Amino acid sequence: xxxxxxxxxxxxxxxxxxxxxxxxxxxxxxxxxxxxxxxxxxxxxxxxxxxxxxxxxxxxxxxxxxxxxxxxxxxxxxxxxxxxxxxxxxxxxxxxxxxxxxxxxxxxxxxxxxxxxxxxxxxxxxxxxxxxxxxxxxxxxxxxxxxxxxxxxxxxxxxxxxxxxxxxxxxxxxxxxxxxxxxxxxxxxxxxxxxxxxxxxxxxxxxxxxxxxxxxxxxxxxxxxxxxxxxxxxxxxxxxxxxxxxxxxxxxxxxxxxxxxxxxxxxxxxxxxxxxxxxxxxxxxxxxxxxxxxxxxxxxxxxxxxxxxxxxxxxxxxxxxxxxxxxxxxxxxxxxxxxxxxxxxxxxxxxxxxxxxxxxxxxxxxxxxxxxxxxxxxxxxxxxxxxxxxxxxxxxxxxxxxxxxxxxxxxxxxxxxx
Numbered sequence: 001x002x003x004x005x006x007x008x009x010x011x012x013x014x015x016x017x018x019x020x021x022x023x024x025x026x027x028x029x030x031x032x033x034x035x036x037x038x039x040x041x042x043x044x045x046x047x048x049x050x051x052x053x054x055x056x057x058x059x060x061x062x063x064x065x066x067x068x069x070x071x072x073x074x075x076x077x078x079x080x081x082x083x084x085x086x087x088x089x090x091x092x093x094x095x096x097x098x099x100x101x102x103x104x105x106x107x108x109x110x111x112x113x114x115x116x117x118x119x120x121x122x123x124x125x126x127x128x129x130x131x132x133x134x135x136x137x138x139x140x141x142x143x144x145x146x147x148x149x150x151x152x153x154x155x156x157x158x159x160x161x162x163x164x165x166x167x168x169x170x171x172x173x174x175x176x177x178x179x180x181x182x183x184x185x186x187x188x189x190x191x192x193x194x195x196x197x198x199x200x201x202x203x204x205x206x207x208x209x210x211x212x213x214x215x216x217x218x219x220x221x222x223x224x225x226x227x228x229x230x231x232x233x234x235x236x237x238x239x240x241x242x243x244x245x246x247x248x249x250x251x252x253x254x255x256x257x258x259x260x261x262x263x264x265x266x267x268x269x270x271x272x273x274x275x276x277x278x279x280x281x282x283x284x285x286x287x288x289x290x291x292x293x294x295x296x297x298x299x300x301x302x303x304x305x306x307x308x309x310x311x312x313x314x315x316x317x318x319x320x321x322x323x324x325x326x327x328x329x330x331x332x333x334x335x336x337x338x339x340x341x342x343x344x345x346x347x348x349x350x351x352x353x354x355x356x357x358x359x360x361x362x363x364x365x366x367x368x369x370x371x372x373x374x375x376x377x378x379x380x381x382x383x384x385x386x387x388x389x390x391x392x393x394x395x396x397x398x399x400x401x402x403x404x405x406x407x408x409x410x411x412x413x414x415x416x417x418x
Contacts (some may be wrong), residue, residue, distance in 0.1 A: 008040040015098065016047040024102040024118070027111035032102070032118070040102075042123040048098040048131040093220045095164065096131030100139075103127065107136040107152065110145040110189055115152070125157050132164045141172040142221060144187035146195040149173075150203055159209035166216035170209045170238045173201050175222055178245035180229065180319050201253060211259040212237050218268075230312020235266030235297065243300035244307070246321035246328035251300075261336045265298040267291045267345040284347075286378045291345035301338040301350050304328040305366075310356025310386040310394065311346070326362050333369055340371040347377030348386075355404065356386035358397030363404070373407045384409045389417035 002008060011018050020040040023031040036042060103123050106114040115136070119125060128135055137157040140149040149169065153159065162168045167175070177197040179186055190197060205211065215236050222229065233241070239259040242250035255261060284290075291297075298307050304325060321328070329350070332338040343349045351371045354362035363383075367373060376382055381390060387400040388411040396415050404410070 002034070002038050008035055008038050009044060011044075016045075018044055018102065020044070020102040021046065021100070021105050024111070024114055025105040025109055027106070027109060027114050029111070029114045029117050032106075032114055033121070036117070036121045042102055042118055042121070043127060045101050045130055046098045048096050050096050050131075051092050051094055052096075054092075093218060095220075099129035099131035099134070101127055101129075101136075103136050104129065104134070104139050107140040107145060107148050108143050110140075110143070110148055112148050112151055115148055119155055125152060125155055126161060128161065133161070134163055135161050137161075137169050138163060138167070138172060141169050141176060141200075142187065144176050144189040144191075145193075146173075146190045146197060146200050147193045150195045150200055153200075153203050153207055159204045159207050160213070162213060164216070165219055166214060167219050168209065168213050168238070170201060170204050170211070171213070171215070171219075171236075171241055173197055173204065174238060174241045174245055174247065174250055175219065178241075178247065178319075179222065198249060198253060201250065205253075205257045211239070211254050211257045212263065214263065215265075230308030231265075231298070231303075232268045233265055233298075234268050235264065236303075237263050239263070240265065240298075240300050240303060243328060243332065244303035246304050246323070246325045248323065248328050248331050251328070251331060255336070261300055261332070261338070264296045264300070264302075267293060267295050267297040269293050283380075284378045285380045286343075286347040286376050288343060288347055288378070295345070297345045299338065299342055299344070301329065301332045301340070301342070302344050302348070302353060304332055305350040305362065306353040306357045306359070307344065307348070309353060310390050311348075312391075325357075325359070326365065329362060329365070340366050340369050341375070343375065343377070346379070347375075349375045349377075349383075351375060351383050352377060352381070352386045355383045355397075355400055356390070356394075358387060358400045360400055360403050363400065367407070373404065373409045380412060382409055382412055384411040385413050387411070388413070389415035392417050 009018055018040065020032065020035045020042065023035060103115065103118045106118065126135055135157065137149055137152045137159065140152060159169050176187060177190065215234050217234050218232050237259065239251060239254045239261055240263060242254060306325060333340060340350055349371065351363060351366050351373065352375065354366060373383055384401055384404040387397045387404065389396040394417055396418065401411065
């Protein structure tokens with residue numbers, strides 16, 4: 001076809017993909033080599049679609065069915081209507097779609113030989129997606145292709161190139177390894193690869209990765225399905241993500257490389273609550289200062305103790321810590337001197353989180369370290385309220401309620417799920 005005059009850089013009309021991209025995605029290394037040797041442009045990217053510029057009434061925001069509307073590279077590929085006011089939909093949180101290069105397709109699918117063919121022929125290992133600034137390294141990590149990620153690091157990939165949301169490869173390593181499991185497909189290719197996530201994290205750090213970059217907004221792909229974590233991780237660091245996973249080994253590694261274990265997430269402003277708060281009872285009885293937009297929110301200790309349980313569907317979201325949550329909490333308190341009484345912006349303490357999971361062992365431990373059983377959050381919920389089925393689908397924990405009653409704490413609100 002090339003000998004007969006076919007255009008090596010011709011694109012299809014839907015996404016703007018080239019033959020090189022199709023070959024890369026399928027791992028057709030020989031075809032990739034021929035195309036590159038015959039003038040195919042490795043820097044070409046697919047079209048970019050910006051979800052945030054659709055009118056709020058556009059049904060595609062709900063269905064996720066949209067098509068890029070303009071060809072080109074960088075910002076020239078983005079077109080749409082001006083954004084309308086109001087809270088962003090789930091798909092709007094994704095931001096942009098598209099902008100992948102052929103190398104990114106190969107990295108996403110884990111085709112190591114194909115990735116090598118690109119780099120041998122001069123492809124830029126640090127080329128960035130014009131939509132959200134993703135690199136080949138980042139897309140490899142997000143999709144669990146840790147072997148490819150290690151190869152890219154060894155061949156000049158910059159570990160400090162962040163996406164527009166602030167996520168770096170170091171954050172994504174822990175985010176991918178400890179993604180909540182569900183009926184939706186999860187990127188677990190790393191489980192069948194020689195490269196361990198801690199090996200990859202160490203390699204990234206050895207190549208100069210900043211251990212303390214903070215997220216600039218919520219990471220939409222954390223859950224790989226409908227968002228039910230109950231967590232807005234804006235402001236979080238790789239250490240915070242390791243704490244949220246209750247991964248003591250990862251936290252120790254990060255601290256050894258200079259990670260700050262005290263950095264919390266930031267308060268994103270009022271978020272939707274489920275169930276909705278009682279409009280007749282808006283008084284904040286916590287006694288805490290009003291939360292400040294962009295101010296501190298979820299500390300690593302709160303993340304490790306089970307943040308989100310009791311006021312979202314996190315309890316049904318299948319977070320899994322092989323060693324349990326208590327070892328991480330002990331490490332944060334006993335080694336890193338985390339304050340057991342610091343609340344999040346909603347007024348919940350680590351004790352609230354432990355009670356919401358019916359974790360009596362953690363409750364006793366936190367109390368032994370000075371945690372106040374009298375803490376009340378901004379909705380007026382005591383620690384006991386969190387153990388009393390405070391929302392649908394989360395049943396009460398009678399043993400925890402009994403334990404807290406012995407400590408002089410009772411639920412003030414009726415069980416919602418009973």
